[in-house]
Amino acid sequence: MAAIEEKFALSGELHLWTERFGDPAGPVVLLVMGTSTPGIGWPDELVETLVSGGRQVIRYDHRDTGRSSCVDFAAQPYTLADLAGDALAVLDAYGVAAAHVVGASLGGAIGQWLAVHRPERVTALTVIMSSPMGADAGPAWARALSGQEPDPADLPPPEPRFLEHLARSAAMTPATREERLAAGLETWRVLNGGVLPFDEDAARRFVEESYDRTTNPDAPLNHDKAGRRMTEDRRAPLDSIKAPTLIVHGTADPLLPLPHGKALAAAIPHARLETIAGMGHALLSPGLPRRIAELILTQPA
Secondary structure, three states, X not given: OOOOEEEEEEEOOEEEEEEEEOOOOOOEEEEEOOOXXXXXXXXXXXXHHHHHOOOEEEEEOOOOOOOOOOOOOOOOOOOHXXXXXXXXXXXXHOOOOOEEEXXXXXXXXXXXXXXXXXXXXXXXXXXXXOOOOXXXXXXHHXXXXXXXXXXXXXXXXXXXXXXXXXXXXXXXXXXXXXXHHHHHHHHHHHHOOOOOOOOHHHHHHHHHHHHHOOOOOOHHHHHHHHHOOOOHHHHOOHHHOOOOEEEEEEOXXXXXXXXXXXHHHHHOOOOEEEEEOOOOOOOOOOOHHHHHHHHHOXXXX
């Protein structure tokens, strides 16, 4: 669908690509994508459904993705707070005082950070396939990768199928465009979870466009480094969140199994949890983007 406006927002020295849809006078939904994923990770069907529901929608490319600026992470490491600052810079670029923040995966952690530390900018919060922003996944991942039994005190690690996929991926070094596209498509196939149908054509288009719109295909890997940095601000209690909060999580999420969504809902006293049978860690199943959008529209405008 065609955006009514497309421009770059400034976040410090970084240029962040953005686009806006819908009535500029309507209530704003800010879509915040997950790790290593540009703004087009929010399917057009989801955006169109929100616009039809009377919302003004803004989506954008994180730093190190898409058409936004890339960063030398070794020289200028950044944190979840910096990514949250980018989201605020996008709102500022459109003159938006506060918005319904909708975040997927890492974007959900960014949404939590904003709702805790900048509550005046968040009218409502929707968190999709995410986990409490202060939960350190490192120990659970380390035990799973070394074949140890999980610690009952930890949130569960990714499913074995996903860990096996990571191991296979680590043994390969895709060099050509075709190899990178094939690797990306396979990653999204695994993330889809194996229950709901996988829209391979849509996934292929998304992977191709994501690759072709970036100047540095390795830059998105910096998000993993930023996501693993457990700074003190991430450990702030989530029970301070006052914005109406919706948690959406799939029962077949291979990366962040359902207990992650349940833990997040339990940490925010007034949060509403909506589980979607068979949904994995992707929005690449036919009809799923519309269903997610319809849930978002149940939140206060």
